[in-house]
Amino acid sequence: MISLVDVTKVFPGMDHPAVDGLSLDIAAGEFVVLVGPSGCGKTTTLKMINRIIEPSSGEIWVDGVAATETPAFELRRGIGYVIQQIGLFPHRTIAENIGTVPELLGWDRPRIAERIEDLVVRVGLDPAMLGRYPSELSGGQQQRVGVARALAADPPVLLLDEPFGAVDPIVRFQLQEEFLRLQEELSKTVVFVTHDIDEALRMGDRIAILNVGGILEQFDTPENILSGPASEFVADFIGGERGLKRLGLRTVGSVDLTRGPVVDVRSDVETARDAMAQYGTEWVALLDGDRLLGWVWGEDLDGQLTDLEPHSFWVELDPESTLRKALNAVVMTRSRVAVVVEDGIYRGMLGLETIAGEVDQ
């Protein structure tokens, strides 16, 4: 979908190139993150794709067309663009901002209005905001408008330059989640710039790690980068806790869960003791049908299980939770397991061994 072939950018008056002989191939529907320290040319690279910055040499292909062969304004109307400072038009309402590119493309009014209504809901904004001016919205809301505006003409390609860099961490996390959900629906070809490796690992299908001077150090999936950094620079850049970061990429649902020492609360004490013996634990978890009640110490087993007051597991995971969360659950519970519950139904549990095994692979 997007190809950079030996692209170099030297800014006038600079000794060293900002981007040096960079080649990248990005497939349709792929989410690629460009990440690296200041001066690595990640933003320059992004801006060369929609010709906000013209490359000094090399070729850039977008959707089978040479970018430099297409008039810049035409090329840009087919590429969604979101920047960190958002750059909403202060003199236009939210609706007018979102409708910018459709209007430039000459869509008729009803079609633009329909598109705006659809988008505003998709990006999680209240339609009541459509008549307001950008200055009346919070930073997070403005960034949602920025994303809606970029999507308005349904371009196949989206370029995002540190889009969530200016909002606070909580809102940033929300926006990241929402954007990933949106991307799942829309399957755009996305090029996303950030300096935050954790954001890159969370968001990207593939990550291009750039070094100062626009040198490509590694271009691979988050999993492969974490398990096999191509250079010392990459290892340094992705930082410590690589194991934890890898766990952050995998979901509980991708792992084989064990049933664990679990018995129905209406069973007798002997059955509970058998389950404990089978798994070698000093505790047993109680179920009421499919519902997980909690766990009890083996030494407390006496009389009817229904008379016992089970301890809570504190953290219950669902199949979408990351293994990193599972590890947290393990260390948080005295039973040293993470339990997985989906829609109120007990699915199984996993312990430290299983989690550690996933990092070994």
Added chain:
Amino acid sequence: MTPTLAQAAAEVGIDWGWVFGHVDEMWERTVEHVTLTGVAVVVGFILAVALSLVAIRWRATYKPITWFTGVLYTIPSLGLFAFMVPFTGLTLLTAEIGLILYTLLILVRNIVAGIDGVPANVVEAARGMGYQSRELLWRIEVPLAMPVIIAGVRIATVTTIGLVTVTSLIGQGGYGVFIERGISRRFLTEILVGTVLSVSLAVLFDFLLVRVGRWVAPWTRKTAV
């Protein structure tokens, strides 16, 4: 309030009889004054837009343009009119040329500053959306520069209203007629009438232009919740 004002007026010797007897002439002079001002500001604005477009398109010309209009601005108005009379006579043209030249510096500076003041990220976003230079200028930059441009028009208008009092010297009417005649006759009431009317007109136009400014830039009326 009124008695004290009347007393004060009596002390400086205001001749209310003269004032009420000249309401018709005041109206006539107002029309002249507004016309002289209006023509100067409108023509000045058109020229300033042209000069600003040149300055924005070819950046290198901005300094010479502001230097030149700045020099014009420093010429004393009386001197300028005196200098021009041999060429253009005691005519409306002489008056307007002078008045127009004085508006240029303020208007050009504000138009260019207004366009330059448009946030870089807004311009970048607009380019990224696929605006061509001309659309970008007229649909994004100019509307956003309007508050600063209107501020320039306000200053130019108020300055011109003050300056027009001088054009009576070349026989073009306006409130200056009262002031000039009052001075020659040593008649305080008439000087005061000319001055007060001129100041009032300036205040009125300033107020109206503030309203126009809000009307052309409705987004500035609202702020973040």
